[in-house]
Amino acid sequence: MRVLKTLCLGAAALALGMGSALAADKPTLKIGYVNGWDDSVAATHVAGEILHSKLGYPVQLQPVEPAIMWQGVARGDLDATLSAWLPATHGEYFAKLKDKVVVLGANYEGAKIGLIVPDYVEAKTIADLEKYAKDFDGKITGIDAGAGVMRRTEDAIEKYQLSSIRLMASSGPAMATALTRAEKEQKPIVVTGWIPHWMFAKWKLRFLEDPQKVYGDDEHVDTVVNPGLQSKAADATAFLKNFSWNGEEVGAVMLAIREGAKPEQAAKDWVANNPERVAGWLQ
Template sequence: MKGSLKTCAVALLVMFALLVVGCQRQEEAQAPQRVDLIYVEWSSEVASTNVVAAVLQEELGYEVRLTPVSAAAMWQGIAGGDADAMVAAWLPTTHGHYLERLREQVVDLGPNLDGTRIGLVVPTYVEISSIDELNENAERFDGRIIGIDPGAGLMSKTEEVMEAYGLDNLRLMEGSGATMTAALADAINREQWVVVTGWTPHWKFAQWDLKYLEDPQNVYGGDEQIHTIVRQGLEQDMPEVFRFLQNFSWTTDDMQQVMVWNREEGATPYETAKRWVAENPARVQAWLR
């Protein structure tokens, strides 16, 4: 009798253990896969990355982790397989040196947006029109070019510009996209001369009357594109995600709409992205075909 009870107890324990293991495996099977997106905190890339995240989560059911980093860390994150994708590669000029070095370690899915541009930007009331006029007017600009984060391709390209044009009377100030626009706003409110590193699309062009300084030596290059870059192996690991990212593309008007919404009081980038996705179902479905 005792032996039978002991046998039954062991059998029950085994059944319970198998049930627990089975439940754990079922939960693991049902848990959504995670997609890691990496980006630079430019207002344009905040907009595009959150729209991609919203589609992945709201339409396809993936869990998404967003990681803001410097441009160098963004490229290295994809190359090293620490992140799955980015939709923030400005090519061929701004991030060209990163792609040249890491081309064999990443997968370029091509442009997701056409018609971008980088350069030095001033308010329209500033009475010069070309970069080669900056040095002789350095005092009017307080001897400064207001920049963004030091790892940005725009900053390294601006250093090349300063060398090419011999801008010895000016210093390139490091900061962020937010500090750059804050300095620009302050100068405009005071009607002072100011020059900043700029890019299009950006909400500042809708906010103020601005102009690019001409670049006779074409150091900044012409119009650019923003590309989608993914890690090697993503197509095999997450074919649905890969296909969506391959199809993802939109316009400067689309992006600027999201950026403007992000400026509204109380707005958050992800909720704004969900709003854009909800209002553009045909575009989203084209990405998911």
């Protein structure tokens, strides 16, 4: 992570409905999300759309790196984030800042990182990769070097003694492109990945079993806010505490964005098509 610098909520921020008369007397809510994380983009835009269109708040959505996101909420530069992976992935940030933030609860249960394969692949466990190494060209297609799932995969290669397998760093989009190509040709592939992710809405995929729990137990994606949000926007805080959805719901928004919709439009469409779900969060 780069050294934390002053968080600037300016040109990079996405402003929603700043000219709304309804929102004229309400404070602008600033929400941070992890740039490049599809689930983070989807959840944040849907929540932002509801905060604006249903509760009348001007909203700024700010893409940042995880460390800056956590520091921003703690400092009050950001009011909230819906992208806190706990207890493991963002556990280090939480441990340092837990006295300066408020965890409202999980907005997605069953979050998980690990090694993912198409359902047609014969390998069932991580240890099986050694047996089927030739099918995978002896490689695991990874994402950005240094990412948490990449560090865990290096550990997995050692602990499961995968001497015929090497981890190839790339990027999230490059990994998705490789998976798309493999699915089209029905060829074996193993990738580093996580759920929620749009690829689970598009293909039949599964995690390789990890009996040694190198990748840890399932996590949850939490909504974390600055302590001052309750007094600043009580109804917004109540909504954010209630907001929680499942893999099919977040997957639909992620896939719409993946297939070309702008995040703000995908969010508007989902909110418009799910009025009862939205009403339940606003009770």
